[in-house]
Structures are given as C-alpha cells and as structure tokens.
Amino acid sequence: xxxxEIILTGLLISALRSATPLLLALLGECLTQxxxxxxxxxxxxxxxxxxxxxxxxxxxxxxxxxxVGGALAGAALSSVYAWLxxxxxxxxxxxxxxxxxxxxxxxxxFGSQFVGVRIEGFEPGAAxxxxxxVMALVLVPLTALWLYGTREGLKxxxxxxxxxxxxxxxxVPWRIVVSGIVVGGLFSGLGGAALSIDTTRTWAEGMxxxxxxxxxxxxxxxxxxxxxxxxxxxxxxxxxxxxxxxxAADSAVSAHLLHMLPYLASLLVFVITCVxxxxxxxxxxAPAGLRxxxxx
Amino acid sequence: xxxxxxLSLIALAAALALxxxxxxxxxxxxxxxxxxxxxxxxxxxxMDRGRLFVEKNVKGVKTLHVENIPETxxxxxxxxxxxxxxxxxxxxxxxxxxxxxxxxGKKYPKVTFLHAGGLQLGDNVGTYWANSDDxxxxxxxxxxxxxxxxxxxxxxxxxxPQVVRSINAFTLGAQSVNPKATTTxxxxxxxxLPPKEAEAANSLLDAGIDVIGGQVDSPMTYAQTAEKxxxxxxxxxxxxxxxxxxxxxxxxSWDWGPxxxxxxxxxxxxxxxxxxxxxxxxxxxxxxxxxxxxxxEAVRKTIxxxxxxxxxxxxxxxxxxxxxxxxxxxxxxxxxMPMEQLxxxxxxVKGVIGTVK
Numbered sequence: 001x002x003x004x005e006i007i008l009t010g011l012l013i014s015a016l017r018s019a020t021p022l023l024l025a026l027l028g029e030c031l032t033q034x035x036x037x038x039x040x041x042x043x044x045x046x047x048x049x050x051x052x053x054x055x056x057x058x059x060x061x062x063x064x065x066x067x068v069g070g071a072l073a074g075a076a077l078s079s080v081y082a083w084l085x086x087x088x089x090x091x092x093x094x095x096x097x098x099x100x101x102x103x104x105x106x107x108x109x110f111g112s113q114f115v116g117v118r119i120e121g122f123e124p125g126a127a128x129x130x131x132x133x134v135m136a137l138v139l140v141p142l143t144a145l146w147l148y149g150t151r152e153g154l155k156x157x158x159x160x161x162x163x164x165x166x167x168x169x170x171x172v173p174w175r176i177v178v179s180g181i182v183v184g185g186l187f188s189g190l191g192g193a194a195l196s197i198d199t200t201r202t203w204a205e206g207m208x209x210x211x212x213x214x215x216x217x218x219x220x221x222x223x224x225x226x227x228x229x230x231x232x233x234x235x236x237x238x239x240x241x242x243x244x245x246x247x248a249a250d251s252a253v254s255a256h257l258l259h260m261l262p263y264l265a266s267l268l269v270f271v272i273t274c275v276x277x278x279x280x281x282x283x284x285x286a287p288a289g290l291r292x293x294x295x296x
Numbered sequence: 297x298x299x300x301x302x303l304s305l306i307a308l309a310a311a312l313a314l315x316x317x318x319x320x321x322x323x324x325x326x327x328x329x330x331x332x333x334x335x336x337x338x339x340x341x342x343m344d345r346g347r348l349f350v351e352k353n354v355k356g357v358k359t360l361h362v363e364n365i366p367e368t369x370x371x372x373x374x375x376x377x378x379x380x381x382x383x384x385x386x387x388x389x390x391x392x393x394x395x396x397x398x399x400x401g402k403k404y405p406k407v408t409f410l411h412a413g414g415l416q417l418g419d420n421v422g423t424y425w426a427n428s429d430d431x432x433x434x435x436x437x438x439x440x441x442x443x444x445x446x447x448x449x450x451x452x453x454x455x456x457p458q459v460v461r462s463i464n465a466f467t468l469g470a471q472s473v474n475p476k477a478t479t480t481x482x483x484x485x486x487x488x489l490p491p492k493e494a495e496a497a498n499s500l501l502d503a504g505i506d507v508i509g510g511q512v513d514s515p516m517t518y519a520q521t522a523e524k525x526x527x528x529x530x531x532x533x534x535x536x537x538x539x540x541x542x543x544x545x546x547x548x549s550w551d552w553g554p555x556x557x558x559x560x561x562x563x564x565x566x567x568x569x570x571x572x573x574x575x576x577x578x579x580x581x582x583x584x585x586x587x588x589x590x591x592x593e594a595v596r597k598t599i600x601x602x603x604x605x606x607x608x609x610x611x612x613x614x615x616x617x618x619x620x621x622x623x624x625x626x627x628x629x630x631x632x633m634p635m636e637q638l639x640x641x642x643x644x645v646k647g648v649i650g651t652v653k
Contacts, residue, residue: 001503001504006502006503009502009503010498010502014495014498014499014502017495017498018491018495021491108333112333112335113335115333115335115336115337116335116337116341116514116516116534116536116538116539118538118539121520121524123524124524124525128525195491199491199494200490200491200493200494200517200520200521201517201520201521201524202490202494202516202517202520204333204336204488204490204513204514204516204517205332205333205336205364205488206488207488207489207490207491208491209486209489209491209492211491240492240495241495241498241499244482244492244495244496244498244499244500245499245502245503247481247482247483247499247650248449248480248482248499248500248503248505249503250480250649250650250651252651254651254653255455255482255483255485255651255653256485256653259483259484259485
C-alpha cells in the first residue's frame with residue numbers, strides 16, 4: 001500500500017464512525033440552543049448515556065435496548081439542568097457545569113462494575129456501517145424537518161428568538177424550553193450510548209473525553225442549523241481519522257501535533273464562523289434569545 | 297438533652313475513638329496511589345490486584361487507595377494525606393510520580409516510598425518494576441506466525457521507554473518467525489481514550505494490518521474492535537480474552553502481588569534497602585497469557601520452547617546483534633544491554649514503522 005492508499009482507504013467510513021456520537025450530541029445541543037439555552041452539561045449527559053446504555057445491554061443482551069436506555073438516562077440528567085435553569089432560574093453556565101460534574105460522578109460510580117464486562121454489540125453491516133451511523137444520518141433531515149417544517153418547530157424557534165414575544169403569541173415558553181432541553185438530553189444520551197455500545201464496545205470512566213464540549217462549540221459552526229451539523233461533526237471525524245492514518249502512513253508530522261488536528265480544525269472553522277457572524281445583521285442564525293445570554 | 301441528641305453524641309464519640317483504636321490494632325498501613333480508575337481492566341487493575349494480594353497475605357494490614365491522581369504536584373498532597381492517616385509504606389504506582397516521591401521522601405524519612413519504575417533512589421525511596429519484554433517477545437512470535445500479511449500494528453499511549461521496549465520486543469519476536477514482519481506504530485496521546493483506541497485500530501486494519509499489539513491503559517477497546525473485524529490482537533497488562541475470545545492470540549500480563557508482598561515483608565522486618573527491584577517472567581511478575589484458538593498447535597510449541605530457553609537463561613531478548621530502524625547497529629553481536637540503557641530506550645529496531653517523538 002502506498003501512503004496515499006493508507007490515508008484514503010476507508011477514510012469516509014472511519015470519519016463517519018468517529019463522528020456519529022458527536023453528531024447525535026450536536027443535533028441535541030442544536031435543538032437545546034434553539035430554544036435559548038446553552039447546556040454545558042451535555043458532556044455529563046453523554047457519560048450517563050454511555051454507562052446506562054452499556055449497563056442495559058449487559059443486562060438485556062440487546063444493543064437496541066441499550067440505545068433506548070442511554071437516551072432515557074441522558075434525558076433524565078438533562079431534566080436536572082432544566083429544573084435548575086427554568087424553575088430555579090439559575091445561571092446557565094454554572095448549571096451546565098454542575099450537571100457535567102454530576103454526570104461524570106454518577107457514571108463513574110455506577111460504571112465501575114461494568115468495566116471489562118462483555119456485551120453484545122451491533123455487527124458491522126455493508127462497508128462497515130453500523131446502525132448507529134445510519135440512525136445519526138437519518139436524524140439530520142428529521143431534525144431539520146421538525147424545526148423548519150412543523151408548527152411545533154416554529155414555536156420552538158419563536159421561543160428561542162424571544163420568550164416575551166412568544167408569550168404574547170399565546171405560547172407557554174417554559175414548556176417549550178424544558179422540551180428543548182430534554183430532547184437535547186435524549187440525543188446526547190443516545191450519542192453516549194452509541195459511543196459505548198457501538199463505536200468502542202467499551203465502558204471506561206470519562207470516556208467521552210470532551211466530545212460533549214466540542215458539540216457545544218460546533219453548534220456555532222453549524223449556525224444552529226441541523227443540516228450543517230452533519231458537515232461540522234464530519235469535520236471532527238475526518239480530522240480524528242486522519243490523525244491516525246497519517247501516523248500509519250509514517251508521515252513526518254509529530255503525533256502530538258496530529259492529535260490536536262480535530263480540535264484545531266474545529267477551532268479554526270469556529271473562529272472563521274464567529275468573525276463572519278459578527279458582521280452578520282441577523283447574527284448568522286443565532287437565536288436572538290441566545291445572544292442575550294452572552295450580552296447580558 | 298433529648299434521647300436523639302444523646303445518641304448522636306455517643307455516635308460522635310465512637311467515631312472519634314474508632315480511628316485511634318484502629319491505629320493501635322493495625323500496626324501497618326499501606327497507601328496505594330493510582331493514575332486512573334482501579335477498575336480500568338488494565339494497568340491500574342493490575343496494581344490494585346497487587347494491593348488485594350498484600351491485604352490477603354499480610355496479617356492485620358490496612359490499605360488505603362486513591363484513584364485518578366494525575367502525575368502532578370497533586371500526588372504530593374495525596375501522599376501527605378495518606379501519611380497523616382498513618383501510612384508508613386506508599387506504593388506510587390505510576391511512572392510520573394517519582395520526582396514527588398523523592399522530594400517527599402526527604403520530608404518524611406520514616407515512610408517508605410515504593411515507585412513503579414524509574415531510575416532514581418532516595419534514602420527511603422525504592423523502585424519496583426518488571427521486565428515484560430520476554431513475554432512481549434513471545435507474544436510477538438504468535439503475532440508474526442498468525443499474520444498473513446506480515447504487517448503488524450501497535451497502539452501506544454506515549455513514546456516513553458516502557459512502551460518503546462514493548463514495541464521493539466514485539467517486533468523482534470515477530471521477526472524471529474517471519475523475518476520480513478514490520479510493525480506500524482500509532483500513538484493515541486493518552487492512557488485511557490477508548491474512542492481514539494477504536495479509531496487507531498480501525499486505521500491500522502484499513503491499512504492491511506491483521507495483528508495489533510498495544511500498550512495503553514487496557515487492551516479491551518482495540519481487542520474488541522479487532523474482534524468485530526475478524527482480526528487479531530496481542531494483549532498487555534490484563535488478559536482480556538473473555539471480551540474478544542477469537543481476536544486475542546495471547547498477551548503479556550502483570551502479577552504484582554508477590555513482588556509487593558516481598559517488599560512489604562522486607563520493610564516490616566527492617567531488612568529493606570532502597571534499590572531498583574526488577575521482576576520478570578521467571579519470578580512470575582510477568583505472565584504469558586493463555587493462547588487463543590487462532591494460534592496453531594505447532595506455533596504454540598515453538599513459542600513454549602522459546603519460553604523454556606528464556607527461563608533457563610539460554611536466550612535473552614536484549615542480546616546483540618540488534619539493528620536500529622535506520623539500519624545502523626545498536627548492539628554488537630553477543631553483547632547484552634544494561635538495565636539503565638533498557639529503561640531509557642528511545643530507539644526503534646529495524647522493521648518498526650513510526651517515530652519515537
């Protein structure tokens with residue numbers, strides 16, 4: 001095999017596989033931010049999703065049940081964030097950090113008994129694709145359709161723009177905000193479960209290693225648009241796949257630098273997006289209500 | 297005073313008195329510090345199994361343990377907390393704790409610090425480690441024999457000597473049965489990063505590699521990735537064949553219990569002196585795991601024959617001639633590599649593809 005072959009063979013599949021858990025979390029965070037909340041707790045939600053999913057498969061022997069279990073666990077933890085920010089009116093960032101730490105601790109505590117436990121995973125199908133990859137890809141148009149093509153989606157966007165205006169239209173904003181947060185939790189829990197059950201078939205403490213936080217940043221790159229979540233997540237996936245393929249092809253670049261690649265690539269696009277957004281009259285797709293969080 | 301408050305006062309008094317009683321009853325307290333979770337099914341699990349072995353075999357001993365302590369000044373605080381809690385022996389089980397153990401050793405001369413690996417000693421600081429290269433060499437033989445392409449891969453966390461040695465021993469073993477075998481090395485940049493380990497394994501398999509070795513916190517993720525893709529692996533630190541029964545060929549695992557027990561008994565008896573204690577396959581600190589179904593009978597026989605040679609000192613992995621990656625001679629024929637050079641190894645042997653940086 002030549003270097004080019006080592007780098008390119010299966011690159012797209014690898015990138016998709018790497019990007020899948022992130023894409024699911026990203027779609028969830030996109031919906032949450034659309035209703036005007038920034039949830040840093042997504043990292044913790046992915047972790048509880050990963051451990052709950054893994055535990056469910058260990059108990060039931062069915063990976064599909066695991067995905068359901070993971071999604072529900074993510075939703076349950078996100079309801080803590082919903083309670084903190086909607087009912088208790090606490091600061092969004094502090095609440096998100098609290099939920100993150102809570103998720104880390106809970107998943108480490110309950111997860112220790114599942115380390116090294118064998119589970120039944122999905123068998124890779126055609127071209128090495130697994131059901132979670134397909135599921136994430138299908139959820140992109142579905143989420144976009146929901147947000148832009150349904151009456152309920154319109155309400156969500158209205159609440160994200162301005163809760164006061166939405167209330168004047170007869171919408172009850174808190175219900176929508178809570179729904180947006182919990183659906184975000186559902187997606188991130190599913191992402192975590194996809195990571196543990198399918199991508200790695202492993203549960204390990206803190207295994208998401210910052211993917212949730214990357215999702216929070218990538219929402220801005222995706223301009224709060226579910227369609228753009230796919231290329232944003234793929235950007236990370238391609239960079240991660242490349243970081244190992246370049247090593248396998250014996251490139252002269254240091255492995256330490258290559259490992260920064262996914263984050264550097266994301267950061268670069270992030271900076272470009274932010275600079276361009278500054279001069280954008282409508283904020284480049286940012287919900288107006290969300291901007292208030294930063295500008296308050 | 298209400299009955300309730302009286303009760304809680306009694307409880308408080310009992311709680312205060314208990315540690316004092318415990319200190320009298322247990323003359324020996326040992327502290328263990330782990331860099332990761334003790335249930336990682338890898339390196340830290342192997343160290344924790346050593347702790348449980350000591351607990352079982354030393355009468356009246358009490359062990360303390362703390363997980364997830366980074367190799368920073370934080371470990372000093374943890375050690376001091378353990379010393380305040382009565383610990384007189386501390387096992388610092390991760391490679392990067394050494395400088396902190398040396399400096400605290402001066403501050404607490406009555407405490408014995410035992411550190412995993414490294415080449416520094418203090419008046420009360422010793423190191424313990426084991427040479428797993430023999431077992432890695434034998435595992436490499438299995439990899440070289442089973443591989444159809446002759447292309448092997450290796451997933452390493454960081455290019456530190458302990459990992460570099462494994463890669464070289466693995467490669468030399470493979471080349472002993474297939475002289476054309478090569479090992480492609482990729483680094484993950486962290487001890488416990490399952491998503492990256494899965495991706496690393498996938499990248500290697502996509503490049504036509506069919507047997508993967510590794511040295512990260514636990515082999516469980518890359519072993520299961522290989523199992524999914526019907527490829528093979530060689531494990532390290534802990535046997536994970538129950539997770540990937542078809543993929544695992546064999547592996548090099550730790551059994552720290554006996555070494556730790558010996559050190560503890562020496563300290564107890566007052567005969568301990570600071571030194572670099574090094575175990576190996578001969579004393580049982582390093583174990584060649586059982587063979588998986590993919591290793592043919594003839595190959596097993598060859599490997600076990602080589603194992604006997606090693607145990608009988610008739611064969612040494614680190615004896616010359618050893619040629620470097622660039623084709624230049626590193627060790628002349630017949631020469632043996634000294635321990636200091638082994639434990640600071642920063643070169644790859646011929647046939648390894650990758651960089652030590």
